[in-house]
Amino acid sequence: MTVFKHELRQGRSALIIWTAAISFMLGICIVIYPEMSTQMGDISAMFADMGSFSQAFGMDRINFGEFLGFFGVECGNVLGLGGAFFAALLGISALAKEEKEHTAEFLLTHPVSRTRVITEKLCAVIAQIVILNLAVIAVTALSVLIIGEEADIKTLAMLFSAFFLMQLEVAAVTFGISAFLRRGSLGIGLGLAAVFYFMNIVANLIDETKFLKYITPFGYTESADIIADGALNGGYLAVGMALAAIGVILAFWKYGRKDIS
Amino acid sequence: MNAVVTNNLTKYYGKARGIVDVSLTVKEGDFFGFIGPNGAGKSTTIRTLLGLIAPTGGSAEIFGKDIRKHRTELLADIGYLPSETMFYSGMRVKDVLRLSARLRGTDCSEEAGKLCERLELDTSRKIEELSLGNRKKAGIVCALQHRPKLYILDEPTSGLDPLMQREFYCLLKERNEDGATVFLSSHVLSEVQRYCKHAAVIREGRLLACDSVEKLGHTGAKRVTLRGVAAAPELEHIRDVKVSAEGVSFLYGGKADRLIKALSALPITDITIAEPDLEEIFMHYYAKEDGGNDGI
Numbered sequence: 001m002t003v004f005k006h007e008l009r010q011g012r013s014a015l016i017i018w019t020a021a022i023s024f025m026l027g028i029c030i031v032i033y034p035e036m037s038t039q040m041g042d043i044s045a046m047f048a049d050m051g052s053f054s055q056a057f058g059m060d061r062i063n064f065g066e067f068l069g070f071f072g073v074e075c076g077n078v079l080g081l082g083g084a085f086f087a088a089l090l091g092i093s094a095l096a097k098e099e100k101e102h103t104a105e106f107l108l109t110h111p112v113s114r115t116r117v118i119t120e121k122l123c124a125v126i127a128q129i130v131i132l133n134l135a136v137i138a139v140t141a142l143s144v145l146i147i148g149e150e151a152d153i154k155t156l157a158m159l160f161s162a163f164f165l166m167q168l169e170v171a172a173v174t175f176g177i178s179a180f181l182r183r184g185s186l187g188i189g190l191g192l193a194a195v196f197y198f199m200n201i202v203a204n205l206i207d208e209t210k211f212l213k214y215i216t217p218f219g220y221t222e223s224a225d226i227i228a229d230g231a232l233n234g235g236y237l238a239v240g241m242a243l244a245a246i247g248v249i250l251a252f253w254k255y256g257r258k259d260i261s
Numbered sequence: 262m263n264a265v266v267t268n269n270l271t272k273y274y275g276k277a278r279g280i281v282d283v284s285l286t287v288k289e290g291d292f293f294g295f296i297g298p299n300g301a302g303k304s305t306t307i308r309t310l311l312g313l314i315a316p317t318g319g320s321a322e323i324f325g326k327d328i329r330k331h332r333t334e335l336l337a338d339i340g341y342l343p344s345e346t347m348f349y350s351g352m353r354v355k356d357v358l359r360l361s362a363r364l365r366g367t368d369c370s371e372e373a374g375k376l377c378e379r380l381e382l383d384t385s386r387k388i389e390e391l392s393l394g395n396r397k398k399a400g401i402v403c404a405l406q407h408r409p410k411l412y413i414l415d416e417p418t419s420g421l422d423p424l425m426q427r428e429f430y431c432l433l434k435e436r437n438e439d440g441a442t443v444f445l446s447s448h449v450l451s452e453v454q455r456y457c458k459h460a461a462v463i464r465e466g467r468l469l470a471c472d473s474v475e476k477l478g479h480t481g482a483k484r485v486t487l488r489g490v491a492a493a494p495e496l497e498h499i500r501d502v503k504v505s506a507e508g509v510s511f512l513y514g515g516k517a518d519r520l521i522k523a524l525s526a527l528p529i530t531d532i533t534i535a536e537p538d539l540e541e542i543f544m545h546y547y548a549k550e551d552g553g554n555d556g557i
Contacts, residue, residue, distance in 0.1 A: 101347060109311050
């Protein structure tokens, strides 16, 4: 547990900042919703009528006039992108930072097996994602209560689970990459998260590239689909979880035998 | 029992040479020095022993156990001081010491307190505020606080002032007298000569010699520098003659009285006779490797 606790302590300020930023933005979005919906009665039609732009964000298939529809898109952008970046930062730095900061020599010359170090670091990454999501859910619940909006708990829960799983996948994939890095390149992590995000937008715009949704974890966080189907897309999710598993297995395989510089 | 045994230990980084066929034995209770210039393979050997890097060939045992199979178990008995001591930034010294103890599953706060006092280390300071020497001290406390059976120290005195170096070697000597084994690398011959019982010389990845320090240090040769003369005296056992405008300098490996007699006839204005420096010791081992014929 020592490595786990140490990781949480080291990541504490980053976690607080990211959680506060994402919660704050999400909360603001929710609180301004009543204002928006009364001022613009046919806001839904307007958003749905912006051609490719609507299509890119799935807004053509969503009822923006309803709270869940609005929340789905807002949530998709704030928690989706923010959470993905945070997860990517956690994952990509988890193993590589030790070599970058030259602390690997300190950590790995203690009587702690590498498998244990990897396990505890992975647990710490997951724990931080859980904390972030719990905080975000709490702020969302509070904001929804404040504006007095009725929201379908089941669909909301589905949306939050989708985003949580997406962050886990991003973290797991970048964690796997992290085992191969020596310089702890944050750019690779952030870049990968951004590529995933745009992959989904491309898949929304061009039908021939629909297969990209299997690759990007944003495929199964598409709020329009979740609200319409009342479920996550099993196919996208299965491929995503498989990718996550590969990332974790690679991390154990590579870091277990890596020459530490 | 042997504390450390390596058999033809070899490490290549891709095609780059790390160490080649290093075979050495360190007995339990020994104070062992590992001498070599920078890039000779000292750190590579040490890092292989600690399991940070995997050897490409050969094997090594610590306390009779294979380092690869029993790595975690063995690390509990080892105190390691890296050549460049790095810690997590943002932490205070005492937190680092506590973290190290926790990673070992022990509480060594009492021992840590004693060590910090002797090394004059302020544990409330933050790691990034520390000077190189103070960071080294924190590393020393980390390596010593759990009183391991084997100390593996990579260039332990770099960055320490002479007084601290002495205190540090005092500590090591005490531990050694209590039965612990010390294995340290250095490129400073004098400290190895002063404190170590046995030593090994490594150069360009290969072990050149491994013997007791007396035998290694006393190559028999002295560096003789004369002023006022232009050429070395006609004597046997002279080599590496360097002539300059002020005088001449050479390595002499023969009997002292012959040298004195030969010198007495010369118009010498100044003379120094000193132990050869590290580089010359290496030259000596090179000469041996090449089948040197100057009898030194």
